[in-house]
Amino acid sequence: MMWIAAIAALALAAPYAVYPIFLMKALCFGLFAVAFNLLLGYTGLLSFGHAAFFGFAAYVTGHAMKEWGVTPELGILAGVAVAAAMGLVFGLLAIRRLGIYFAMVTLALAQMVYFYCLQAPFTHGEDGIQAIPRGKLFGVLPLDDMYVLYYVVLAIFAIGVWIVWRAVHSPFGQVLHAIRENEPRAVSLGYKTERFKLAAFVLSASLAGLAGATKTLVFQLASLTDVNWHTSGEVVLMTLLGGMGTVLGPVAGAFVITTIENYLADIGAWVTIIQGIIFVLVVTLFRRGIIGEALAFVERRRRQ
Amino acid sequence: MVTFFGVPIQALMGQLLLGLINGASYAVLSLGLALIFGLLNIINFAHGAQYMMGAFVAWMLLTYAGINYWLALLVAPLVVGLFGVLIERLLLHRLYKLDHLYGLLLTFGLALIMEGLFRQAYGISGQSYDPPQMLQGGVNLGFMFLPLYRGWVVVVALAVCLAVWAGIEKTRLGALLRAATENPALVRAFGVNVPLLITGTYGFGAALAAFAGVLAAPLYSINPLMGSNIIIIVFAVVVIGGMGSILGSVLTGFGLGLVEGLTKVFYPEASSTVIFVIMAIVLLIKPAGLFGRAN
Numbered sequence: 053m054m055w056i057a058a059i060a061a062l063a064l065a066a067p068y069a070v071y072p073i074f075l076m077k078a079l080c081f082g083l084f085a086v087a088f089n090l091l092l093g094y095t096g097l098l099s100f101g102h103a104a105f106f107g108f109a110a111y112v113t114g115h116a117m118k119e120w121g122v123t124p125e126l127g128i129l130a131g132v133a134v135a136a137a138m139g140l141v142f143g144l145l146a147i148r149r150l151g152i153y154f155a156m157v158t159l160a161l162a163q164m165v166y167f168y169c170l171q172a173p174f175t176h177g178e179d180g181i182q183a184i185p186r187g188k189l190f191g192v193l194p195l196d197d198m199y200v201l202y203y204v205v206l207a208i209f210a211i212g213v214w215i216v217w218r219a220v221h222s223p224f225g226q227v228l229h230a231i232r233e234n235e236p237r238a239v240s241l242g243y244k245t246e247r248f249k250l251a252a253f254v255l256s257a258s259l260a261g262l263a264g265a266t267k268t269l270v271f272q273l274a275s276l277t278d279v280n281w282h283t284s285g286e287v288v289l290m291t292l293l294g295g296m297g298t299v300l301g302p303v304a305g306a307f308v309i310t311t312i313e314n315y316l317a318d319i320g321a322w323v324t325i326i327q328g329i330i331f332v333l334v335v336t337l338f339r340r341g342i343i344g345e346a347l348a349f350v351e352r353r354r355r356q
Numbered sequence: 357m358v359t360f361f362g363v364p365i366q367a368l369m370g371q372l373l374l375g376l377i378n379g380a381s382y383a384v385l386s387l388g389l390a391l392i393f394g395l396l397n398i399i400n401f402a403h404g405a406q407y408m409m410g411a412f413v414a415w416m417l418l419t420y421a422g423i424n425y426w427l428a429l430l431v432a433p434l435v436v437g438l439f440g441v442l443i444e445r446l447l448l449h450r451l452y453k454l455d456h457l458y459g460l461l462l463t464f465g466l467a468l469i470m471e472g473l474f475r476q477a478y479g480i481s482g483q484s485y486d487p488p489q490m491l492q493g494g495v496n497l498g499f500m501f502l503p504l505y506r507g508w509v510v511v512v513a514l515a516v517c518l519a520v521w522a523g524i525e526k527t528r529l530g531a532l533l534r535a536a537t538e539n540p541a542l543v544r545a546f547g548v549n550v551p552l553l554i555t556g557t558y559g560f561g562a563a564l565a566a567f568a569g570v571l572a573a574p575l576y577s578i579n580p581l582m583g584s585n586i587i588i589i590v591f592a593v594v595v596i597g598g599m600g601s602i603l604g605s606v607l608t609g610f611g612l613g614l615v616e617g618l619t620k621v622f623y624p625e626a627s628s629t630v631i632f633v634i635m636a637i638v639l640l641i642k643p644a645g646l647f648g649r650a651n
Contacts, residue, residue: 152457321475
């Protein structure tokens, strides 16, 4: 409990020391990665198309707030609802195939969403939806104030992570765990594993949508980058790097990757190259990720 | 003018030919993917990057060394194939005991590195590559005008696909390959060097991708992103066809190219998404794929 309090204190004080926009970006991607990890880390399903939920929710929220003038909470709700519905459709299709095919199917479906966004008029193609007004949350909290916005984003992040934490540490989460370890066994115990996988998929997609919708509030922009397969790859990388066996590992991964992007954004394709190198290093050398390796280290020390 | 459902026959044939050419790329690429998957149980995400490298190596050979198309058609696959052998020996072989997903993730990382390096070196504007002298121009077939190079691509891709099929179904090496796909431990017990077979297969798959890249070089602009653009479509093709049969993946590749071409004629808005829609429908009706076996 000590360390949770420490992290909370750090998160509350952080915007006075670090550029808030950067922190909010990292928090959005952190939530995105936590949501993604519900599938990869806790159910053993590798989705290579999560950018579709993240990016499309960003578009829906942006469109609702800019064109229809709705309040931020309704905009976010719209984004999450659409992401959930997409998650249901994608999930129904993707869970018909296992393992490696699951990854290919989700990637292909996400690419379909990308092409749709490229052509659909409401996304404004290459320009994206720009200058989205942030408005007032519940009609009172002015989100144009950087600090108010930061604490709202932090609250959304905390709620999202709490939902995943509750899901993982519940009987539902135990069944997901069983599916990851040995699906035939879970079936033989009488669980309808397809339903559990679908529920996990929809939950993960909704929270990825929440992250995307929140990102729209922060940057006042929804663009093709968010639905691109590169973003799907990025969230996989964040999760792997941070450690997919833990709830908070992906957040650490998101902070590291966002930091790298922040510093290297100006020098062309190097971000892609470095991301690729990190992928190769993590997969070949430390598959437990940063947090996983750290926990293993602490465990070893304790035993001595 | 002769029309077909209100579409001039010339335009229809032109789009069908384009579709057939795309289909040729899909077929050769999904063939390589299926070969690698069969033996290594890895989905080679770097397949697109290897395709892109094939095109770039051909362009580099011509630009820096003056080596022409015909030699590049041999040399570029060789270079990329050797590069594949290196990757398999240094990196991939560490992962065989782990979950198959790690192979996908590793090759995804490799694809990012290759794409990034070429983007860093050549930007994303794209390079052009002229078809060889002998294949420039075209012939009038009466119902359509056939650019010679396009005809050549379709014929040669088809020939390569058939040769690979014959090699796997009719030769001793192919028989070993099939046996090792079914049961590697048993084949190894008979004294066959299975790790060597695996390395060779990965190298060959990479070389096939590069070959498709060289074929494509004079057709499209050579650009670092060409690989990732096509590989995602090829994944959908593989899901539709299922990776169980060689001829099945070839047939699916060409067929889907044609469908894409037809969509461009009759409903152009959907031409970039039609393959994904077909994938969704196939998943609903026959989840194992058209030519796939259920697990």
